[in-house]
Amino acid sequence: xxxxxxDPINRHTVVIAPERSKRPKDEFRExxxxxxxxxxxxxxxxxxxPENFSNGDNVNNWTIRSFPNKYPAFSQLDENGISGIxxxxxxxxxxxxxxxxxxxSHLKELxxxxxxxxxSIKKNKTIKFILIFKNHGVMAGATLxxxxxxxxxxxxxxxxxxKTMQKLKKHFDEEKQCFYCRLAEQSTVIFENSSFVLISPRxxxxxxxxxxxxxxxxxxxxxxxxxQLADLSELISKQINTLNSMLDNPAFNIVLNNGLYNQxxxxxxxxxxxxxxxxxxxxGFELGTGTFINQVEPENAVLELKQxxx
Amino acid sequence: xxxxxxDPINRHTVVIAPERSKRPKDEFRExxxxxxxxxxxxxxxxxxxPENFSNGDNVNNWTIRSFPNKYPAFSQLDENGISGIxxxxxxxxxxxxxxxxxxxSHLKELxxxxxxxxxSIKKNKTIKFILIFKNHGVMAGATLxxxxxxxxxxxxxxxxxxKTMQKLKKHFDEEKQCFYCRLAEQSTVIFENSSFVLISPRxxxxxxxxxxxxxxxxxxxxxxxxxQLADLSELISKQINTLNSMLDNPAFNIVLNNGLYNQxxxxxxxxxxxxxxxxxxxxGFELGTGTFINQVEPENAVLELKQxxx
Numbered sequence: 228x229x230x231x232x233x234d235p236i237n238r239h240t241v242v243i244a245p246e247r248s249k250r251p252k253d254e255f256r257e258x259x260x261x262x263x264x265x266x267x268x269x270x271x272x273x274x275x276x277p278e279n280f281s282n283g284d285n286v287n288n289w290t291i292r293s294f295p296n297k298y299p300a301f302s303q304l305d306e307n308g309i310s311g312i313x314x315x316x317x318x319x320x321x322x323x324x325x326x327x328x329x330x331x332s333h334l335k336e337l338x339x340x341x342x343x344x345x346x347s348i349k350k351n352k353t354i355k356f357i358l359i360f361k362n363h364g365v366m367a368g369a370t371l372x373x374x375x376x377x378x379x380x381x382x383x384x385x386x387x388x389x390k391t392m393q394k395l396k397k398h399f400d401e402e403k404q405c406f407y408c409r410l411a412e413q414s415t416v417i418f419e420n421s422s423f424v425l426i427s428p429r430x431x432x433x434x435x436x437x438x439x440x441x442x443x444x445x446x447x448x449x450x451x452x453x454x455q456l457a458d459l460s461e462l463i464s465k466q467i468n469t470l471n472s473m474l475d476n477p478a479f480n481i482v483l484n485n486g487l488y489n490q491x492x493x494x495x496x497x498x499x500x501x502x503x504x505x506x507x508x509x510x511g512f513e514l515g516t517g518t519f520i521n522q523v524e525p526e527n528a529v530l531e532l533k534q535x536x537x
Numbered sequence: 538x539x540x541x542x543x544d545p546i547n548r549h550t551v552v553i554a555p556e557r558s559k560r561p562k563d564e565f566r567e568x569x570x571x572x573x574x575x576x577x578x579x580x581x582x583x584x585x586x587p588e589n590f591s592n593g594d595n596v597n598n599w600t601i602r603s604f605p606n607k608y609p610a611f612s613q614l615d616e617n618g619i620s621g622i623x624x625x626x627x628x629x630x631x632x633x634x635x636x637x638x639x640x641x642s643h644l645k646e647l648x649x650x651x652x653x654x655x656x657s658i659k660k661n662k663t664i665k666f667i668l669i670f671k672n673h674g675v676m677a678g679a680t681l682x683x684x685x686x687x688x689x690x691x692x693x694x695x696x697x698x699x700k701t702m703q704k705l706k707k708h709f710d711e712e713k714q715c716f717y718c719r720l721a722e723q724s725t726v727i728f729e730n731s732s733f734v735l736i737s738p739r740x741x742x743x744x745x746x747x748x749x750x751x752x753x754x755x756x757x758x759x760x761x762x763x764x765q766l767a768d769l770s771e772l773i774s775k776q777i778n779t780l781n782s783m784l785d786n787p788a789f790n791i792v793l794n795n796g797l798y799n800q801x802x803x804x805x806x807x808x809x810x811x812x813x814x815x816x817x818x819x820x821g822f823e824l825g826t827g828t829f830i831n832q833v834e835p836e837n838a839v840l841e842l843k844q845x846x847x
Contacts, residue, residue, distance in 0.1 A: 241742055480820060514670070515794065516698060
């Protein structure tokens with residue numbers, strides 16, 4: 228029952244999604260390995276919609292599983308002709324584990340699941356845009372603490388993404404080079420391996436915001452190779468642990484920006500991942516001006532992140 | 538030492554403001570009438586910069602006072618040629634009072650101070666944009682709990698505001714009517730008095746977001762009359778108390794959108810005030826798409842607010 232509304236004056240887009248207000252909210256507790264009440268914990272599989280992926284061989288013998296979001300902002304096909312697919316990927320069978328504590332092999336398997344789910348969802352030819360993101364901690368918007376990733380597939384391209392794509396195409400046409408390829412080449416690197424660079428853009432909106440950019444020009448995440456999956460796991464594990472140590476286990480978002488689907492050629496796009504610590508709140512100034520306030524100069528964030536890298 | 542950066546691709550603006558990370562943060566405590574440690578409490582006037590307004594007859598005999606922000610995002614004139622003025626208005630001598638509990642006469646006096654400060658700041662001919670806003674509660678970005686308002690005057694117009702102004706001018710030119718005058722006439726009214734309507738726009742970004750629009754076309758807040766000041770106090774007091782009762786004393790922002798200064802004619806603008814409860818967090822979806830998720834349909838918010846109005 229989602230309705231999409233665009234404010235022609237302030238140029239922001241809103242999803243009116245009353246259904247989402249009904250979703251349960253955790254009272255965040257002391258750490259526990261298992262929570263009886265948690266719908267994402269093993270044994271409580273009947274509290275979620277039927278799964279569309281599981282790495283286990285029976286219903287509760289799994290370490291990663293995925294299913295449709297029970298409280299979607301977008302329904303499958305609504306009267307406004309907007310269709311959406313919303314999945315939850317439970318990243319671990321352990322209730323209280325932090326992504327930084329995942330064994331690398333488990334993290335790699337999770338990133339392989341991202342690829343599988345994208346390959347499955349994009350078969351739906353009405354889907355034009357798929358966002359994979361993770362909210363960790365209350366300040367990052369998590370309402371359930373059990374570590375999980377969300378996937379949203381939409382039959383339309385959000386306006387801000389559309390504008391970004393136009394800018395990237397213009398850059399590609401004028402400079403004869405992909406914006407992200409250039410960024411990967413020219414930025415001060417915090418960390419790199421064979422497949423990726425970790426950088427902090429000079430226009431970072433949030434303190435210690437970093438971007439992971441593949442060295443190879445790839446439009447869609449699902450082009451990722453097995454070697455890249457291993458390198459991505461190494462890099463994300465390292466960066467989450469560095470942030471956990473520097474900022475005392477902050478809330479954070481992970482946002483995977485991916486190429487569009489079922490659209491004309493968009494070879495000018497280059498998938499990337501943003502890791503965004505959420506250590507303060509957006510306030511009246513941001514609301515009144517649309518301008519972010521970043522309290523840490525990104526050039527200094529780069530230095531600090533390098534010095535503190537684990 | 539603020540630096541302004543614009544991301545040409547994602548089209549967001551960032552203020553790089555490392556100084557702000559040094560400002561003190563309250564540990565939010567039980568309610569107290571006075572806090573020894575609070576720099577905004579009477580007796581601690583020496584912990585703030587020298588005041589530029591006080592309604593008292595000596596240094597600590599006041600109920601409203603104002604002074605420059607000790608931890609500004611914008612300094613008075615920096616090497617990038619950006620100048621900014623940032624003031625704090627301490628709204629009350631009582632540490633723990635909620636704006637909803639202000640006597641109407643005190644609220645009116647506060648709104649009179651807004652007018653006085655605007656009249657004073659706009660005399661600086663480098664200032665083009667002045668934002669008055671209030672962050673109440675941690676989730677709304679308040680770092681000090683003693684009730685206060687902030688004023689930011691800038692030598693440039695933030696990009697989003699500039700775009701909004703262009704849209705408003707276009708509306709005025711094409712429709713021969715001010716956008717806000719039409720909004721005030723055509724919206725379902727939650728509450729009104731002789732001077733103002735309280736409405737919730739259909740594109741509201743946040744649940745229970747409301748806008749106060751003067752019935753009379755006024756470009757700048759400081760055109761406000763004495764009768765309007767009384768009506769504004771009545772309306773804001775009523776609405777804050779309604780939200781406090783409905784949403785259990787939520788965090789909220791108040792944003793006063795005002796006409797530009799030292800610019801060409803902008804008669805197409807019409808000042809207005811937004812009251813924005815902050816009851817959930819923006820998460821990965823918002824960051825990845827620039828799209829707000831509002832969990833309460835504004836039409837229903839209007840009904841609920843009318844039913845629960847105090």
